[in-house]
Amino acid sequence: MSILVVGSVAFDAIETPSGTRDRCLGGAATYFALAASYFTPVRVIAVVGEDFGPAEESVLTLRGIDTRGIEHVPGKSFFWSGSYMKNLNEAQTLNTELNVFQSFSPKIPPGYDDSEYLFLANIDPLLQADVRAKMPKVKMVCGDTMNYWIRDHADNLARVLRNLDALLINDGEAKMLAGENNLVRAAHKILSMGPKALVVKHGEYGATSFFGDTTFPDHAQRTPFRAPALPLAEVVDPTGAGDSFAGGFFGYIASQPRLTPAVFRRAMFYGGVMGSFAVERFGTERLQQLDRKEIEDRFALFRQLSHLD
Amino acid sequence: MSILVVGSVAFDAIETPSGTRDRCLGGAATYFALAASYFTPVRVIAVVGEDFGPAEESVLTLRGIDTRGIEHVPGKSFFWSGSYMKNLNEAQTLNTELNVFQSFSPKIPPGYDDSEYLFLANIDPLLQADVRAKMPKVKMVCGDTMNYWIRDHADNLARVLRNLDALLINDGEAKMLAGENNLVRAAHKILSMGPKALVVKHGEYGATSFFGDTTFPDHAQRTPFRAPALPLAEVVDPTGAGDSFAGGFFGYIASQPRLTPAVFRRAMFYGGVMGSFAVERFGTERLQQLDRKEIEDRFALFRQLSHLD
Numbered sequence: 166m167s168i169l170v171v172g173s174v175a176f177d178a179i180e181t182p183s184g185t186r187d188r189c190l191g192g193a194a195t196y197f198a199l200a201a202s203y204f205t206p207v208r209v210i211a212v213v214g215e216d217f218g219p220a221e222e223s224v225l226t227l228r229g230i231d232t233r234g235i236e237h238v239p240g241k242s243f244f245w246s247g248s249y250m251k252n253l254n255e256a257q258t259l260n261t262e263l264n265v266f267q268s269f270s271p272k273i274p275p276g277y278d279d280s281e282y283l284f285l286a287n288i289d290p291l292l293q294a295d296v297r298a299k300m301p302k303v304k305m306v307c308g309d310t311m312n313y314w315i316r317d318h319a320d321n322l323a324r325v326l327r328n329l330d331a332l333l334i335n336d337g338e339a340k341m342l343a344g345e346n347n348l349v350r351a352a353h354k355i356l357s358m359g360p361k362a363l364v365v366k367h368g369e370y371g372a373t374s375f376f377g378d379t380t381f382p383d384h385a386q387r388t389p390f391r392a393p394a395l396p397l398a399e400v401v402d403p404t405g406a407g408d409s410f411a412g413g414f415f416g417y418i419a420s421q422p423r424l425t426p427a428v429f430r431r432a433m434f435y436g437g438v439m440g441s442f443a444v445e446r447f448g449t450e451r452l453q454q455l456d457r458k459e460i461e462d463r464f465a466l467f468r469q470l471s472h473l474d
Numbered sequence: 475m476s477i478l479v480v481g482s483v484a485f486d487a488i489e490t491p492s493g494t495r496d497r498c499l500g501g502a503a504t505y506f507a508l509a510a511s512y513f514t515p516v517r518v519i520a521v522v523g524e525d526f527g528p529a530e531e532s533v534l535t536l537r538g539i540d541t542r543g544i545e546h547v548p549g550k551s552f553f554w555s556g557s558y559m560k561n562l563n564e565a566q567t568l569n570t571e572l573n574v575f576q577s578f579s580p581k582i583p584p585g586y587d588d589s590e591y592l593f594l595a596n597i598d599p600l601l602q603a604d605v606r607a608k609m610p611k612v613k614m615v616c617g618d619t620m621n622y623w624i625r626d627h628a629d630n631l632a633r634v635l636r637n638l639d640a641l642l643i644n645d646g647e648a649k650m651l652a653g654e655n656n657l658v659r660a661a662h663k664i665l666s667m668g669p670k671a672l673v674v675k676h677g678e679y680g681a682t683s684f685f686g687d688t689t690f691p692d693h694a695q696r697t698p699f700r701a702p703a704l705p706l707a708e709v710v711d712p713t714g715a716g717d718s719f720a721g722g723f724f725g726y727i728a729s730q731p732r733l734t735p736a737v738f739r740r741a742m743f744y745g746g747v748m749g750s751f752a753v754e755r756f757g758t759e760r761l762q763q764l765d766r767k768e769i770e771d772r773f774a775l776f777r778q779l780s781h782l783d
Binding site: 347 | 707777781
């Protein structure tokens with residue numbers, strides 16, 4: 166079923182030990198949409214400026230992504246510039262220009278309101294809450310956030326968390342959000358804030374999901390689940406790895422008739438799979454040209470990497 | 475079959491956010507021996523001072539560990555004092571007194587020379603090489619080391635590495651030993667130094683093994699293997715987690731008729747299982763009083779934590 170994603174569509178300038186790119190298509194919604202598009206139909210709500218032309222749009226439409234919700238306005242698109250020269254695991258932000266994103270007011274185009282799955286990518290929690298409120302009939306809502314919103318917009322974020330089915334964040338964000346250094350205790354605190362499930366991404370060490378009492382009401386099982394990441398000899402560009410994880414994770418869930426514990430676990434693996442592809446090349450290069458067989462082969466590799474038999 | 479371990483038997487003073495212990499039995503060989511003792515007979519070669527009495531010895535003998543190789547000499551036992559107040563993942567060493575360990579010259583007692591498995595715990599590589607040379611008939615040799623030996627005793631360590639079946643170290647040590655920041659590239663460099671297999675421990679994120687061309691000559695498969703760690707709401711005392719991992723890992727291998735890829739993978743899980751028990755209480759407290767059922771239950775939990783089906 167269709168996933169609707171709201172988030173940034175942007176241009177990035179990136180430097181990593183493997184090279185540099187002065188300008189490539191980026192943004193959380195872009196990475197999420199491309200990764201999810203291999204599993205299920207995807208619709209995007211975002212805002213772009215005049216620098217976002219047919220060439221950029223075709224990156225999405227060639228993957229069958231519905232871009233009617235991308236609003237074009239005068240001005241420049243969101244621009245982010247970052248460096249991984251010091252640390253491949255964490256971007257050092259060199260420059261952020263919000264540009265047209267500054268006055269973004271998400272609108273749901275006609276034909277989007279039957280989306281059953283909603284992903285609130287990392288944007289102002291006020292906008293996340295706004296979109297959530299405009300989609301009262303969605304079946305499942307997942308979201309992301311970051312240190313800036315956790316630190317300075319805690320009340321707005323709390324309102325978003327109360328209505329989330331799953332929150333996907335990294336270790337540092339989870340510990341900051343909970344004000345707690347132990348990951349298990351941090352997870353329980355976050356689950357008490359509203360999300361039915363929490364997926365904590367550990368970068369090269371994979372990801373762990375924690376479940377609240379209401380995640381799977383029919384299932385007694387509450388054990389966390391840990392998915393591996395693929396050990397890679399070269400991480401060309403880590404940008405978008407987390408959003409690609411989210412796209413693989415939620416895209417797979419949306420493609421399945423019902424969310425069961427087994428579907429959730431497989432979704433964690435598909436998240437890792439899509440994240441591992443994303444970092445193999447700069448920007449969205451690798452995510453634009455996958456096929457389902459490559460994805461299934463890598464899924465099998467993740468299984469081999471982590472399973473006893 | 476019997477494992478022979480050579481390493482430190484010591485007293486530790488430890489402070490962690492959960493409390494303090496002024497003096498508890500410690501040392502790499504102690505943790506290793508206790509963890510391995512649940513799987514296979516264990517023999518220890520170490521040196522202790524007059525402060526190591528019957529009470530300390532009984533911690534080992536009650537687990538059926540053969541302590542005939544523990545040499546008693548005048549003076550005080552090796553003493554280490556460390557704090558985890560700043561970082562539960564890495565001890566801050568407050569004090570190290572080598573004491574009787576300073577002039578340790580390992581001797582193989584009669585009756586130890588039919589040991590088929592040898593573990594060279596983290597000690598001076600000259601001593602590791604010496605013991606290795608005195609046990610020419612062992613079937614499999616695993617070893618550990620640390621930053622101090624990597625940095626300042628590289629040539630001696632290189633001689634040990636050339637004859638190891640498996641090296642077990644943590645991420646930081648692996649990257650330092652290889653002079654390489656990417657773990658996969660570091661692993662390949664280390665495998666080219668001699669070990670047939672490399673097990674890299676990631677603390678709370680589990681462990682990954684990498685295999686050289688000669689690890690399993692009969693098997694084409696060379697995929698790394700990643701074992702999870704158990705997400706714990708309280709890590710009481712991380713001391714000895716790595717040595718307990720090594721004890722579970724190698725103890726299980728020694729208990730099996732043949733080292734196959736499947737046995738190696740299960741050994742990685744048992745390593746994680748024993749590490750997870752070790753950190754639940756101070757010092758060796760938890761490792762002294764396990765039973766096989768608790769171990770198997772936790773093994774099942776590790777499987778549940780990481781397996782799709």
